[in-house]
Amino acid sequence: MDYRLQVFVTAANRLSFTKAASELYITQPAVSKHIQELEDSYKIKLFDRKGSKISLTQAGEILLKHSRNIFEIYRTIDFDMSILTKERQGSLRLGASTTISQYVISPLLADFHSKLKDIKVNLRNGNTEHIENALINKEIEVGIVEGQSKNPSIKYTAFLKDEIVLVCRTNHPLARKRNISITELETLKFLTREVGSGTLEVIEHSLKKENISLNKLTIEMQLGSTESIKSYLSSSDCVAFMSIHAVNKELKNNELMIIDVDNLAIERYFYIITLQGSQNALTALFIKNLIKHYNLKL
Known part of the structure; x- marks a missing residue:
């Protein structure tokens, strides 16, 4: 059966x-x-x-x-019984939104595996909405996401601070200016992530506080991944708001550059998410290692 x-x-x-x-x-x-x-x-x-x-x-x-x-x-039985024999075996299903899975979590997973080689980790990648749904449907035990949404059935724990910056290619016409006023955003062509993206949600929330609607911006294209946005930027006059974690390599290699926007700072936290009132021993162990890896105090 x-x-x-x-x-x-x-x-x-x-x-x-x-x-x-x-x-x-x-x-x-x-x-x-x-x-x-x-x-x-x-x-x-x-x-x-x-x-x-x-x-x-x-x-x-x-x-x-x-x-x-x-x-x-x-899965809980397997892990709890393995603790009694000091083997600590089991499987953990983890979900991470796109920016985190591509640019943040790999060193953490390598560190976790080096300490607990008998724990099998399965990582699911998707936008924030997909990861939250996977958690609610019990397809994963823990997730790490970006964004502003708060589902009442999910416990959100602030984990790592992030900054979203406006970037363009280094030979973009804006390169000579280095900074622009917030009203000039409406004169630019943008690339954005798809609906359901935590990054897009945070951008929209921050612009709204400055009385700028995302609908007023010229969106040339919505793309389904951060990598496709970076590739598109390299051969177009578009700009994009992106996580600083996602563009570190391109900034160092002088492929992309940051354009400062006067009086606009978009900061957020990545969140560890678990179901309210539901956290088994393996999930707790993973979160403990995650906190220790980044020297955090939650």
């Missing part, structure tokens, strides 16, 4: 029997067989099938919720 539930959860997460089979290293007919056996056992359909596409039924949604809870308990 446990393995059938594992197959079911994988298929439910992927919404594809073929992708579930690939992830579990079994055949697609084997996935179908396990799902069929579950449906026969509960006497109800778990998936609606329309050609090659599948979606969860109401029964499937209920089983997915309970299955996630079951596997969360198993």
Whole structure:
């Protein structure tokens, strides 16, 4: 039954029997067989099938919720029992928003692995909205995100300070000025991240305090990753607000430059997120190491 539930959860997460089979290293007919056996056992359909596409039924949604809870308990049992033998084994599912996963968290994960080699860490990358949803759906145990949103079911702990700066290529016409007034922002062409991005949310919040609406800015393009924005900037006259962590290398290599905006400072914190009232021993250990790595006092 446990393995059938594992197959079911994988298929439910992927919404594809073929992708579930690939992830579990079994055949697609084997996935179908396990799902069929579950449906026969509960006497109800778990998936609606329309050609090659599948979606969860109401029964499937209920089983997915309970299955996630079951596997969360198993992970907690595995880690708690390993502590008794001083082995500290287990698996941790971590989520990080794009800026953090690409530019901040790698040294931390390397440090964590060097201390606890038997803890397997699975890192999920996505924008802040995706990571928060993954936490609420119990697809991860802990996340690190950017942004201003506050979901009441999530505990937010300020973790690391960040600054968002306005950048452009070094041979941009603005390069001679080095700083501009806040009203000049409306004369520029911008690249931004997609809706749901924590960085975009913080920018919009900060500009609003200065009576500037994001809608008043000329947005040439919305792009789905920080790397694509940097690449676009290198061959265009656009500008972009970006995390200082994301452009450190380009600033050092003189590929991008910062344009100061008078009377505008966009600062934020990255946040550690866990579900309210829910933190197992492994999650607590990871957070403790994260705090120690950055010499923080939370």
